[in-house]
Amino acid sequence: MIQMKVAPSLLSCDFSKMGEEIVRIDKAGAELIHLDVMDGHFVPNLTIGPAVIKALRPLTKLPFDVHLMISDPLSYIDAFADAGADYITFHAEADSDIDETIAKIRSRGIKPGIVLKPGTPAETAFPYLDKVDMVLVMTVEPGFGGQSFMADMMPKAEKLRAEIDRRRLPVLIEADGGITEKNASVVSAAGIDVVVSGTGVFKAADPAAAIKLIQNA
Numbered sequence: 001m002i003q004m005k006v007a008p009s010l011l012s013c014d015f016s017k018m019g020e021e022i023v024r025i026d027k028a029g030a031e032l033i034h035l036d037v038m039d040g041h042f043v044p045n046l047t048i049g050p051a052v053i054k055a056l057r058p059l060t061k062l063p064f065d066v067h068l069m070i071s072d073p074l075s076y077i078d079a080f081a082d083a084g085a086d087y088i089t090f091h092a093e094a095d096s097d098i099d100e101t102i103a104k105i106r107s108r109g110i111k112p113g114i115v116l117k118p119g120t121p122a123e124t125a126f127p128y129l130d131k132v133d134m135v136l137v138m139t140v141e142p143g144f145g146g147q148s149f150m151a152d153m154m155p156k157a158e159k160l161r162a163e164i165d166r167r168r169l170p171v172l173i174e175a176d177g178g179i180t181e182k183n184a185s186v187v188s189a190a191g192i193d194v195v196v197s198g199t200g201v202f203k204a205a206d207p208a209a210a211i212k213l214i215q216n217a
């Protein structure tokens with residue numbers, strides 16, 4: 001039985017003390033740090049940019065998983081690379097050319113990933129599976145933390161799992177949105193490798209216990 005990795009989303013942390021929050025969640029057993037970047041255009045919300053990510057970078061050795069919910073990811077790859085991203089995932093539905101964006105991320109020595117909104121089919125990612133390190137399946141509409149998990153996204157995750165395994169590719173599947181210790185077993189059963197959890201970890205009474213329950217689901 002393979003354990004899922006947990007990437008707490010800083011979107012649910014206390015923004016008045018982000019530095020302390022990242023240290024707290026690292027100590028609680030986080031395996032990646034998920035950073036949600038929103039531009040108020042691709043999604044109807046605004047969050048953090050490269051300056052904040054750069055300021056947080058020295059506080060942990062954990063990989064930074066930067067999720068770009070922005071219309072023109074290609075124009076900002078250098079900024080997020082300079083800020084210290086380890087993974088950069090961007091939406092298939094954004095305006096940038098997908099191949100060019102993947103190539104740009106790679107050229108900076110960073111792991112690229114493609115993100116699918118709930119309405120986008122698994123097949124959209126198929127032509128890029130041999131070029132990316134990760135596919136991120138959204139289990140809520142992107143834009144806000146604390147929404148309800150969409151269990152009906154699991155067949156899409158299973159389709160991706162089957163295709164990645166059939167082609168024997170080393171691509172991780174990540175799921176993001178509304179995942180907690182309560183529904184993590186459904187996510188695990190669909191073959192997800194990495195779970196993003198914002199509310200489920202940061203608002204838990206015991207984040208370390210919540211992370212363990214998700215890992216072992």
Ligand code: DX5
Binds near residue numbers: 009012143
């Ligand atoms: C939604 C973000 C998610 C979200 C996760 O647009 O991409 O990362 O904040 O938070 P929860 O786990 O609270 O849904």
Ligand code: ZN
Binds near residue numbers: 176
């Ligand atoms: Zn996210």
